[in-house]
Amino acid sequence: MTVDAPRRPLAARLLVPSAAVLWGLHFALLAPALALILATLYDASTADIGWAIAIYNAGGFLASILIPAWADRSRSYLQVLLLAAVLTIALAGVLAAISSLAWATAALVVLGGPASLGTTMLFAHLRDDGASTSAIVDTRAIISAAWMAGPPLATAIIGWAGGRGILAALVVIAAANIVTTVLMLRTRRPAGEEAPAPTRSPHALPPGSRLATVVIIGAFVLFQATNATAMTFMTLYVTQTVGLTVVWAGVALGVAAALEVPALMIVGRLGDRIPHLTLVAVGALCAAVYYLGLMLVTEPVLLLALQLPNAIGFAAISGIGLALFQDLIPGAGMSTGLFMNARRVGAILSGPIIAAGALPLLGQRGIFGICAVLTLLGLALIPLAKRFARAPEPEPAS
Known part of the structure; x- marks a missing residue:
């Protein structure tokens, strides 16, 4: 007992x-x-x-x-x-x-x-x-x-x-x-009491899967780059290309923010039972649907409806992604810091993605087409990471 x-x-x-x-x-x-x-x-x-x-x-x-x-x-x-x-x-x-x-x-x-x-x-x-x-x-x-x-x-x-x-x-x-x-x-434990080692999720990749970890980090840089692009460019896109007033851009961002909180809480509870990479893959798929849908938006109803897959994608990538990094990378501080830096690097990459909208063949709608392609590329890296994790590590030369 x-x-x-x-x-x-x-x-x-x-x-x-x-x-x-x-x-x-x-x-x-x-x-x-x-x-x-x-x-x-x-x-x-x-x-x-x-x-x-x-x-x-x-x-x-x-x-x-x-x-x-x-x-x-x-x-x-x-x-x-x-x-x-x-x-x-x-x-x-x-x-x-x-x-x-x-x-x-x-x-x-x-x-x-x-x-x-x-x-x-x-x-x-x-x-x-x-x-x-x-x-x-x-x-x-x-x-x-x-x-x-x-x-x-x-x-x-x-x-x-x-x-x-x-x-x-x-x-x-x-x-x-x-x-x-x-x-x-x-209120921490007494100084003489040994701190327990951080718990490891049973759904995490095997320890020491270095190549798989690098691939996952690359996928998250792509996910964060597309998310930063959509957030940064939303207001301009809604007013200049879709032809709606700036109020609708604010409403869309507000609806997305309101949906993020319950989405995070729901996906967090799922993360205790479902493999983290599976949830991240579902989130990436929802994010790709969001970007593809933005390319087709011409009226407010679809713009607002798309905030649901947007919120699910954000919750899985930003919420479960953090727990995934903490399971993959040794050191609670280093793993969290690398996750935050994936967001920073993604924000840097969002600049060239937005700039691509100036190309005649793409236009502003093409920006979200690029986001969809990059998100699907990141999604494709997830099964690749699983394959690398299953592959035996090379033995060091004697």
Whole structure:
């Protein structure tokens, strides 16, 4: 007869969801407002803003490789989470105090890069703490819900207090993050108690399947590139090609965001019973249907109906995909960081995909045709990864 482990008090169980809400708001405020902050506080031109944000993202890319690797060695995910909140306050203070774009860009790299690891370390902590697939994906759903409230809140703050108002709001959120992280540190297991190894899903690829892992990472770069393309280009496409008002683009994005949360929660529970790669493949197929459907859109009804396969595809790729990476790649921090970087690389690739719409033979509808082809290519890589995982690893030469 086995004895169940005692459940944590309710207050302790609410700490992770609270941190997810706060970090979701953090990025939902900063992401849409960063360009405006650079323009209003430092009189940056469009080209200046583009370069500053590119350099900032490059710094975040490096930080999400180096710092999680260090955190894996000591399993100090909550300590790095605390550092990210502290650096957010430092970043906001520096950006509010200086007047030079060059120094602002440097601050974004030095302080903003590590500060951008909040959600990465939160998911790494969950993985290290033995959370199930459904718990990890539920936390991802909470962050998506926070993103629904973030942009309207950001525009309200900007309208009331300008760019420095956003910086002040980030300080308040970071202070709350410090409190929740300190409480999570205090409610951890006793120092003398050995931390259990993270649980491994029975549906994951076999350990050591390096080639299969590389193939899966490549597939997710393609998935994230097409998702970033659709999100970035939706408003322009709806108004210029479909011929609808900009309101319909906002409605479509709002419907997609509203459907993402229940889709994530449902697919997370399925992930505890169904192989992760199977769910990702279903999600990729739904995403391809979405892109092909966008090529045919001429009226609002189909545009809104397509948000259902869009939400399913997003939930499987962004939710189950995170759990899949954590099962495939050693180290809770490194695996989560690589998953986040697949999104960053995909966002970079979305630029050439959108630019292809200027070609006469493609046009703007052709952009989503490219997205469908790349998504199906990523889908084809999944059975290839399974084949590589089953193949015996070559023996080292004596």
